Amino acid sequence: MARAHNFNAGPAALPLEVLIDAQKELIDFKGTGMSIMEHSHRGKDYEAIHNEAIANIKKLMGLDDSYSVLFLQGGASMQFAMVPMNLLGADKTADYTNSGTWASKAIKEAKLIGKVNIAANCEKDIPTRVPSGNELKLTDGAAYVHVTSNETISGAQWKEFPKTAAPLVADMSSDILSRPLDYTQFGLIYAGAQKNLGPSGLALVVMKKELAERAPANIPTMLKYKTHIDENSLYNTPPTFGIYMLCLVTRWILKMGAENLYKQNRTKAQKIYDVFDSGTFYKGTAIKEYRSDMNITFRLPSEELEEKFIKEASAQGMKGLKGHRAVGGIRASIYNAFPVEGIDALVAFMKEFERKA
Numbered sequence: 001m002a003r004a005h006n007f008n009a010g011p012a013a014l015p016l017e018v019l020i021d022a023q024k025e026l027i028d029f030k031g032t033g034m035s036i037m038e039h040s041h042r043g044k045d046y047e048a049i050h051n052e053a054i055a056n057i058k059k060l061m062g063l064d065d066s067y068s069v070l071f072l073q074g075g076a077s078m079q080f081a082m083v084p085m086n087l088l089g090a091d092k093t094a095d096y097t098n099s100g101t102w103a104s105k106a107i108k109e110a111k112l113i114g115k116v117n118i119a120a121n122c123e124k125d126i127p128t129r130v131p132s133g134n135e136l137k138l139t140d141g142a143a144y145v146h147v148t149s150n151e152t153i154s155g156a157q158w159k160e161f162p163k164t165a166a167p168l169v170a171d172m173s174s175d176i177l178s179r180p181l182d183y184t185q186f187g188l189i190y191a192g193a194q195k196n197l198g199p200s201g202l203a204l205v206v207m208k209k210e211l212a213e214r215a216p217a218n219i220p221t222m223l224k225y226k227t228h229i230d231e232n233s234l235y236n237t238p239p240t241f242g243i244y245m246l247c248l249v250t251r252w253i254l255k256m257g258a259e260n261l262y263k264q265n266r267t268k269a270q271k272i273y274d275v276f277d278s279g280t281f282y283k284g285t286a287i288k289e290y291r292s293d294m295n296i297t298f299r300l301p302s303e304e305l306e307e308k309f310i311k312e313a314s315a316q317g318m319k320g321l322k323g324h325r326a327v328g329g330i331r332a333s334i335y336n337a338f339p340v341e342g343i344d345a346l347v348a349f350m351k352e353f354e355r356k357a
């Protein structure tokens, strides 16, 4: 079996063990004679998976019953709108940090709904970074403060989150469950599943239940967090197969041990950053202290060399290294499931490519 070294930014690599388990159960889920995809979302077989997935997320995040775990659709992009619709209110201001492409998309949606203050802006900074906590200009009595924990395109990541009086809301699409964090510092976390949690088509929202009470009455039912909290994400048919895959991924993290996974992520990223730092051929695009452990972004001395790099890497089974179309360059996305062997292959390739160039 030839598995590619899959550096795609999302949808992204899934753990091989998870794919094998899903394959084993695909046609006959636990002797029921049907796939989990063919089960009713109201039946007890599916319900066990649904509730295990919720319990696993809470366990991994260390959260109690004051938080709800929701499985929604529309990706992280839908959350850009749902967050302000539910939490902002007509007379309040929301503080947003602008750290790049994804943050600015969240800001665009929030502005359609209500008042937004840009608490810090480094969207266009080169080298890339995220704001530092002490540069934020926060609003007194803000409805919430929004951060993008990891900018997937620019490769910059918050290492420490600001302490805020207002609830902290984080788009964690590209680094959720990748590092040890006190998750109780957040009022609401959201993430598209297709980077660190499972397949596309599913968005995870983890929120303090009390925040859902703020929503104005005229929000459409499907867009109201309270609907999904009250119905345990079963108001309508949820993306059952995606939730099943997320359940398997969280089982895989629990089995491996979250701490082991976190250490492995740090080591994986550092191996590539060490190549940048030992010479001048590869130039990281993010400021060192903000370098992401999930999306490693870099440039070569010329665009011709970058094109050659991507082509030759692909021929050696290393796929998805092309930087986002908005910024160019190279991007290695190495989420939780990306195996250490793939990192070693890339590092060896980078050294050899530099030697020959």
Ligand SMILES: *Cc1c(COP(=O)(O)O)cnc(C)c1O
Pocket: 010, 074, 075, 076, 077, 078, 102, 148, 150, 151, 152, 171, 172, 173, 174, 191, 192, 193
């Ligand atoms: C990928 C990504 C998104 C968009 O996710 P969709 O599920 O495609 O809507 C939003 N924010 C960040 C940080 C991302 O990496």
